[in-house]
Amino acid sequence: MQLEPLDKATLPKHIAIIMDGNGRWAKERGQDRIYGHHEGVLSVREVVSVAGEIGIEYLTLYAFSTENWNRPKAEVDALMELLVATIRQEVDELNRRNVRLHVIGDFAALPQLCQQEMQEAIDLTNKNNGLNLILALSYSAKWEMINAIKSIAQQALDGKINPNEISDELFHQHLCTHQFPDPELMIRTSGECRISNFLLYQLAYSELYFTPIHWPDFRREQFLHAIANYQQRERRFGKTSEQIQPSEHAPK
Ligand code: FPP
DSSP states (O other): OOSTTSOGGGOOSEEEEEOOOHHHHHHHTTOOHHHHHHHHHHHHHHHHHHHHHHTOOEEEEEEEEGGGGGSOHHHHHHHHHHHHHHHHHHHHHHHHTTOEEEEESOGGGSOHHHHHHHHHHHHHTTTOOSOEEEEEEEEOHHHHHHHHHHHHHHHHHTTSSOGGGOOHHHHHHTSTTTTSOOOSEEEEOTTOOOOTTSSTTTTTTOEEEEOSSOGGGOOHHHHHHHHHHHHTSOOOTTSOHHHHOHHHHSOO
16 A cells, blocks of 8 residues: 555544564464564564654554563563564664654563663653654553552642542543553554553543454554554544534535
């Protein structure tokens, strides 16, 4: 698919992706799961470059969930090593592409080396003003929301806010994504149709796109296809179709 079919005016600003299916992709090829994660990195690279190229402003990738800590130790260790190696290898390319890296999640739970490499890459890319690449690492939405609630409750106890003033906006300010707009589009690969503790608050009005394609096969064409599909949807936010597109419903 070429870029032409995409309407530049209605591109989503923020796309979030649950990159799923690495393990099954590898098993289908008689390989071990780690091989699938390595191939998944190639999809990450391609999706990041296409996103930057077409002018997406924010791309959030669910790279490691809180629940992923429960996987076999060998796989967790391999994933952490892969993250470190990938970030080390890609930081120059991120700078060349004007990509700014961010991490959301329980940063302190990551191995020391992973924290160091991520922090270094965050610092080295923090002047870039192109695509914001947000890696969700040791992240879960329930963890994030409980932290937000604790912090708001503490402010109320300290007398800094009145509980009656707690609003959507205030809650947002206490989430790890407070500096980013909510995603307009959430993509999940591999045929699973669930949200799996990802951005539960921020996805309230996102368009959801599920594809049976496993993450290592999700490349440029599949990414553009998902965006084109999003652009065909009517986003009503609780309103009626007539309110959104009055001219189309006007009497002829
Ligand atoms: C889900 O597939 C994938 C993950 C838990 C890890 C995603 C990590 C990468 C793509 C590599 C590193 C990423 C970056 C950003 C450098 P799965 O293992 O759950 O697959 P399965 O459902 O088939 O078992």
